[in-house]
Amino acid sequence: MTIKVCVPRDAAALSVGADATAAAIATAAQLAGQTIQLVRTSSRGMFWLEPFVEVETASGRVGYGPVTAEDVPGLFAAGFLQGGAHPLAHGKVEAMPFLARQERLTFARAGLTDPLSLADYEAHGGLRGLRRALGMAPTAVVEEVVASGLRGRGGAGFPTGIKWRTVAGAPAQPKYVVVNADEGDSGTYSDRMVMEGDPYVLLEGMAIAGYATGASFGYIYLRSEYPHALAVLNEALATLRARGVYGRSVLGSDFAFDAEVRVGAGAYICGEETALLESLEGKRGMVRFKPPLPAIKGLFGQPTVVNNVVSLASVPIILDRGGAHYADFGMGRSRGTLPIQLAGNVKRAGLVEKAFGVTLRQLIEDYGGGTRSGRPVRAVQVGGPLGAYFDQRLLDLPLDYEALAQHKGMVGHGGIVVFDDTVDMAEQARYAMEFCAVESCGKCTPCRIGSTRGRELIEKIVRGEDVARNHRQLLALCDVMENASLCALGGMAPWPVLSALQYFPGDFGLPEKEPAHVV
């Protein structure tokens, strides 16, 4: 009997040697005279175990990891094709605690399918959402998304259905669907996992967005740092066109839809939706004044839906199972599930898709297993480079848009970066200002000039120069940046700085104090 062996083709798995592992497995199987079917799947998102190899047995898939090419002969000797025992064995994959305690909706297929096999995709629930949508009135599709409570996963958390309603109501034609695949936040990789591992779910979501709002063309604005995603998306698009899912008649209906991938050029600010549109138009990525909203006047001045990859990838299951099913997960005004990405100095770094409401401590300790270095957790940055740094005292906060916002934290794109006790928080604060200076689009002064002044002030404080005065100036500067910047880059870059000052004053050589507002 041919045994199915799965090795991920996700870029992170490749970055730690998955190709060499797969080649070694093929060679060893040949030597052993054993015919195997070697499938290159997406990743489960358990990256500390990559390259993670799964073998399909009578009782389900069993996993081994991390498997280097050198480990392969030993695994064959241990009979791993039959699920044999070995120090790298993790037993039945679905039962592994990291996975078993998740609620995977958007990432339901992660690790299960060959990303480019449309047959695999359909066998695992793919295209059901689009089929159902095409049988409904476009306005009903919009209302289904409104009912799901889905909020944009790109960072701002704006209700997706409401945005679609605006675009659907705009009379001008043509309209566009633009996917924000710029994923610039450090500590995040869920967009990358979708595009490399389950490209059809994004493309299905785009077509649904197009149908609901009256757009028949889409652009995916992909950051240039993701060459693997580019290759997968282009191949997936070609397949959908060849199978009549994309093109003049989507799945045999009167609705026409097609899309194209455009590659960014290494500018963080092009993740901001209006800068992204400028960039797509072939210009410098300068932030636009709003209004007009992109939903009314977006790409090339036309009504445009701009959505994040994960937002759109969550749409097919909402259409398939209904908005109410999705809204059943979550808490308060944060409905559904959030793909959380554990990163930085954490033992079990990976993707955790959970309903809103799970606490940071649960995520870092129960899922993440504490730090990779084994030292105590000292600081945690949630929501990307513009998110506040939290200390131990704030880890019991639930992951929820409103709860985090009370502490100048943010859900953002769901990235959590963990630091151990060797971190120098004054250096982290300095970096936050430096990053803002490097990536500022230059349109407004508080951000363009303020970020450089901020870095200099922090350097002076750390050197012990006129500390009280420079500290006061830094606080005043942060206030100006927060209140007078055009977009969130300049407006929120002070958050990591102010939180570092509040919770870790000693790192700046300032007197330690009990922070005033701690839960």
Place this chain on the structure above:
Amino acid sequence: MKNDSVLPRGQGRRRGPEFPPYDTATVAAILDRWRDQPGNLLPILHEVQQALGFVPPGAVGQIAKAISRSRAEVHGVISFYHDFRTSPPGRAVLKVCQAESCQACGSRELTAHAERTLGCKLGETSRDGAVTIEPVYCLGNCACSPAVLLDGALHGRVTPAALDRLLAQARRQP
């Protein structure tokens, strides 16, 4: 904002002959393919850089003319984006992630190690012309930090010793 001037000071008005020659036919072929597409400037610049290794300053005029934009606009776009370079890089390009997740896993030490080994700073090319090192802000490999990209290939959990092996390989390339 990238602080990168394409043109030497005071030379903004000069025409083609002042710039070093470059492969105009390759650029023309790329322009032909993209000429009528909306928002074509970034794809054009990417393709030129892929074909020639950088965007030759002399090509700015040729590109501008083909897509009916001013030279200033094209120059402005090239200078805005971190990806575009206006002089040839080393034979290999190593991008070392500088962002937070990699910082939490030793990227500062890794960067210092790369700079020491190559004898040049971020943004520079080693004396032998073998390797250019550049900063990059997140490669989406934050679960396997620290991460680097060597000539388009992604590497994760990179220790200084692993980086030495990668660099040795890169330097052996012709």
